[in-house]
Amino acid sequence: MIVNRRSFLSSTAAAAGLAACLGRGSSAAPPRLGDDPMTWTKADLPTPALLLDLDRFEANVKTMAEQVRRHGCSVRPHAKTHKCPEIARRLVSAGAVGSSCATVPEVEAMAAGGVRSVLLTSPILDPRKAARLAALAGGGTEVLVAVGHPRTADLLSQAAEAARVTLDVLLDLDVGDGRFGIPPGDPALDLARTMARSKALRLRGIQAYSGTSSHISGFEARERTSREAMGKAVAMRERLEKAGLPAAILSGGSTGTYNIDTTIQGVTELQAGSYVFMDVNYRRIGGKDGNATYADFAPSLSVLATVVSAAHPDRVSIDAGIKAFSSDTAETPEAKDSPGLKYRRFGDEFGLITAEPGARLPQLGDRLEFYVPHCDPTVNLYDRIYALRGDRVEDVWPIMARREFRPEGSRS
Numbered sequence: 001m002i003v004n005r006r007s008f009l010s011s012t013a014a015a016a017g018l019a020a021c022l023g024r025g026s027s028a029a030p031p032r033l034g035d036d037p038m039t040w041t042k043a044d045l046p047t048p049a050l051l052l053d054l055d056r057f058e059a060n061v062k063t064m065a066e067q068v069r070r071h072g073c074s075v076r077p078h079a080k081t082h083k084c085p086e087i088a089r090r091l092v093s094a095g096a097v098g099s100s101c102a103t104v105p106e107v108e109a110m111a112a113g114g115v116r117s118v119l120l121t122s123p124i125l126d127p128r129k130a131a132r133l134a135a136l137a138g139g140g141t142e143v144l145v146a147v148g149h150p151r152t153a154d155l156l157s158q159a160a161e162a163a164r165v166t167l168d169v170l171l172d173l174d175v176g177d178g179r180f181g182i183p184p185g186d187p188a189l190d191l192a193r194t195m196a197r198s199k200a201l202r203l204r205g206i207q208a209y210s211g212t213s214s215h216i217s218g219f220e221a222r223e224r225t226s227r228e229a230m231g232k233a234v235a236m237r238e239r240l241e242k243a244g245l246p247a248a249i250l251s252g253g254s255t256g257t258y259n260i261d262t263t264i265q266g267v268t269e270l271q272a273g274s275y276v277f278m279d280v281n282y283r284r285i286g287g288k289d290g291n292a293t294y295a296d297f298a299p300s301l302s303v304l305a306t307v308v309s310a311a312h313p314d315r316v317s318i319d320a321g322i323k324a325f326s327s328d329t330a331e332t333p334e335a336k337d338s339p340g341l342k343y344r345r346f347g348d349e350f351g352l353i354t355a356e357p358g359a360r361l362p363q364l365g366d367r368l369e370f371y372v373p374h375c376d377p378t379v380n381l382y383d384r385i386y387a388l389r390g391d392r393v394e395d396v397w398p399i400m401a402r403r404e405f406r407p408e409g410s411r412s
């Protein structure tokens with residue numbers, strides 16, 4: 001099933017629900033909006049709302065597409081960032097080879113949205129998940145799975161045999177994070193051999209993700225770490241080739257290292273994700289040009305909030321707290337276009353805004369926009385993203401696969 005804006009709106013009754021609860025001004029009768037979001041503007045949206053600046057998003061997509069094209073590389077953008085099939089489709093239209101996914105529900109959502117090639121980058125050990133991946137492969141989607149342990153290889157092989165399909169696999173190499181994957185060396189080569197021998201698996205190459213490198217502040221240090229990490233993967237790829245094993249793909253990389261990893265001979269595709277949105281965290285890592293702000297990609301994602309209490313002369317409360325912004329990092333939301341305002345977490349539903357000397361404290365009812373501290377877990381808090389062209393809503397896109405894996409037969 002392809003999920004588009006229209007089916008999303010009707011299936012969730014979002015249009016009716018939103019129209020009913022939207023309010024502007026202080027008149028008793030809430031203003032009614034038409035069912036077509038294309039007639040809405042930013043001022044019509046209920047808050048908190050997740051917004052996408054389409055011009056900036058498209059510029060980010062273009063920057064990455066040009067970088068990979070220039071270096072003879074590909075990009076398979078990570079859907080863990082956006083969880084949105086419409087965005088995945090747009091990325092593919094701009095040249096991406098498919099989607100990377102962190103969970104089986106993400107794989108399923110992207111495939112249902114029309115993405116023809118998906119890579120699961122996280123380890124699985126649950127036969128129900130393996131069976132669902134095999135079922136997708138049987139339906140014509142190219143399903144690649146990163147495998148870092150013989151148990152996962154076994155699991156996938158059994159699931160693929162049972163479904164009478166072939167599953168594509170990448171040797172998942174731990175190049176320094178120590179989080180998942182198998183370290184380079186003889187056991188890794190053995191695992192690759194085992195998968196290459198399996199009748200139900202097709203070895204395609206290597207995955208090597210260096211999360212450690214992605215957020216290192218300062219370009220030189222980032223480059224050093226990433227080259228070291230990806231160098232191990234390139235060497236392993238050469239070992240596979242020497243052993244006569246398939247190794248056409250070497251997939252890895254991130255938003256922070258895109259301009260490093262694309263220059264490393266032997267890296268064939270990038271898994272970067274955050275670049276489509278950017279966030280406060282990423283902007284702090286610094287650019288290649290020495291600038292303290294990493295500005296290769298523009299912040300396209302924001303949260304719109306309303307001042308809902310202004311009872312004190314020196315601070316106001318907005319309706320966007322921990323449930324509106326992820327709170328996993330020390331960074332806090334950054335007011336867009338209002339540099340003198342400071343955000344402080346003020347509980348589940350509220351944020352506290354203060355103004356630095358010279359800045360104007362917002363008033364009751366004012367609407368403010370904030371860049372988010374960390375894009376992936378913030379997106380995970382919302383059901384929809386409003387895609388804006390300037391102040392006009394151009395589209396409303398569902399965010400899918402936010403929930404846990406649900407086995408067949410479970411009651412909800």
Ligand SMILES: Cc1ncc(COP(=O)(O)O)c(C=O)c1O
Nearest residue numbers: 078121209254255271272273274
């Ligand atoms: C396996 C894997 N690949 C790629 C990425 C994308 O990284 P980024 O969002 O930093 O571009 C991530 C992010 O956590 C990841 O876990």
